Amino acid sequence: MGKLRLAHGTRPDRAGELSSTALPPLPGELIGCNLQKSANVWNMINIMMKITGISERFWAWLREAPHRLLALDYDGTLAPFHVEPAKAVPLDGIGEVLDSLLELPDHTLAIVSGRPVREVSHLLGGLPLTYFGSHGYEWLKPSGELVVRQLSSLQKSGLEKAGQIARRLGYVSALEFKAASIALHTRPMRSYAATRAENLTFEEWSTMATEHDLECRRFNGGVEIRCVGIHKGDALLELIEQVPTGTITVYIGDDETDEDAFRVLRDHGVGIKVGPSVDGTAAEMSLADCAAVRSFLQTWQHCMTTGDAAG
Numbered sequence: 001m002g003k004l005r006l007a008h009g010t011r012p013d014r015a016g017e018l019s020s021t022a023l024p025p026l027p028g029e030l031i032g033c034n035l036q037k038s039a040n041v042w043n044m045i046n047i048m049m050k051i052t053g054i055s056e057r058f059w060a061w062l063r064e065a066p067h068r069l070l071a072l073d074y075d076g077t078l079a080p081f082h083v084e085p086a087k088a089v090p091l092d093g094i095g096e097v098l099d100s101l102l103e104l105p106d107h108t109l110a111i112v113s114g115r116p117v118r119e120v121s122h123l124l125g126g127l128p129l130t131y132f133g134s135h136g137y138e139w140l141k142p143s144g145e146l147v148v149r150q151l152s153s154l155q156k157s158g159l160e161k162a163g164q165i166a167r168r169l170g171y172v173s174a175l176e177f178k179a180a181s182i183a184l185h186t187r188p189m190r191s192y193a194a195t196r197a198e199n200l201t202f203e204e205w206s207t208m209a210t211e212h213d214l215e216c217r218r219f220n221g222g223v224e225i226r227c228v229g230i231h232k233g234d235a236l237l238e239l240i241e242q243v244p245t246g247t248i249t250v251y252i253g254d255d256e257t258d259e260d261a262f263r264v265l266r267d268h269g270v271g272i273k274v275g276p277s278v279d280g281t282a283a284e285m286s287l288a289d290c291a292a293v294r295s296f297l298q299t300w301q302h303c304m305t306t307g308d309a310a311g
Contacts, residue, residue: 012027018113026033027286029192034181048239059299059303061248062130062250062300062303062304063303063304064249065106065246065247065248066106066244066245066246066247066271067106067107067108067243067244067246067247067248068106068107068108068247068248068249068250069107069108069110069239069243069247069248069249069250069269070107070108070109070110070249070250070252070300071109071110071111071112071236071239071249071250071251071252071261072109072110072111072112072251072252072253072293073111073112073113073232073252073253073254073258073274074088074111074113074115074120074123074124075088075113075114075115075220075254075255076253076255076274076275076290077221077252077253077254077293078090078094078098078111078124078290078293079091079094079123079290080114080290081220081221082187083187083188085115085176086119088123089123090123090124091290091291091293091294093294093296093298094260094290094293094294095124095125095127095162097226097294097297097298097301098124098127098129098297099127100296100301101204101300101301102127102129104301104304104305105261107304108130108239108242108243108247108282109129109130110129110130110131110132110239110252111124111129111130111131111132112132112136112235112236112253112261112307113131113132113133114133114134114135114178114181114183114219114224114255115133115134115178116133116134116138116178116179116259117129117131117132117133117134117138117139117140117146117272118133118135118140120133120144121140122144128142129142130142130239130241132232132238133178133179134179134180134181134226135181135226135231135232135235136149136225136230136231136232136234136235136238136258137149137151137179137180137227137230138179139235139238145201148179149180149230151180151227152213154212154213155212155213155214155227156213157182157212158209158211158212158213158214158225159181159182159225159227161212162205162206162208162209162214162225163175163177163182163184164199165204165205165208166182166184166201166205169197169200169201169204171184171197174186174188174197174222178226180226180227180230181225181226182224182225182226183219183223183224183228184197184198184201184222184223184224185221185222186198186221186223187221187222198218198222198223201223201301202216202218202223205223205225209225213227213228213229214226214227214228215228217256217257218256219255219256219257220254220255231257231260232253232257232258232260232261233260233261233262233263233264234260234264235261236249236251236261236264236265237264240268244274247263247268247269248269248270249265249269249270249289250266250269250270250271250272251269251270251271251272252271252272252274252287252293252296253271253272253273253274254273254274254275256269258273258283259281259282259283262281262282262283263282265282266282270282270284270285271283271284271285272285272286272287272289273285273286274286274287274288274289274290274292274293275288275289276288
């Protein structure tokens with residue numbers, strides 16, 4: 001399983017684990033605090049920390065927080081990519097550990113995805129999480145209430161024009177129409193055809209995006225034209241405004257669109273990038289893949305529950 005790797009010039013120690021310089025400052029009372037627990041509890045935690053590569057200091061910081069907000073992207077973070085997006089199901093064990101985390105006190109869990117909220121909720125088995133979809137334009141609350149932000153007439157006409165462009169280029173069957181964007185999915189195409197489709201569509205969409213209050217972004221497996229004004233970082237800030245003062249926020253995502261969330265986290269918590277490359281990311285840390293994310297979540301759940309049991 002993947003080690004937690006560092007970004008922004010932070011240095012791992014010789015064992016390749018997280019160095020204290022990569023973490024946000026701990027409150028003074030936590031430095032040198034008594035973390036002695038039962039031998040069995042800490043043996044298990046030490047094993048899981050080796051799997052994720054995260055130091056005890058991070059988990060101590062997390063355990064001592066009055067509240068914790070954990071927000072996650074879906075594709076490439078909880079679910080491996082699939083040629084057919086509808087078949088991109090969570091990695092085995094992800095649903096179970098999320099369900100366990102929902103039972104913890106002083107926790108808020110949320111999914112922040114580019115997918116429509118109903119779709120990602122269905123893929124996660126209807127877990128009663130907070131869901132932001134379409135990069136923040138849709139908000140599905142645990143109560144089932146759905147809030148959809150309205151587009152301007154200029155944005156609506158721009159998206160209609162973008163759809164016409166993609167049809168003219170011959171890519172209508174690869175389009176996905178969302179609440180505030182259109183995505184061109186190229187994963188089913190051969191490599192050369194996918195590159196050509198992405199470049200052509202991105203170039204054509206870019207020529208008309210700005211004048212319609214839209215922007216073009218690339219993602220893993222395609223390109224998307226979407227409404228400006230709201231992004232994943234805005235959705236995350238909305239969540240942060242609703243949790244208690246002193247909450248530690250952790251956001252995990254793999255895509256270029258997740259950088260918006262990483263950037264707003266600087267004063268609120270920690271961003272964790274999923275994937276092989278950490279170059280150019282605003283996240284402080286990284287995990288190798290979905291399996292490493294699963295280990296991270298399992299460690300989170302274990303540290304919180306054993307801390308209570310042994311406290």
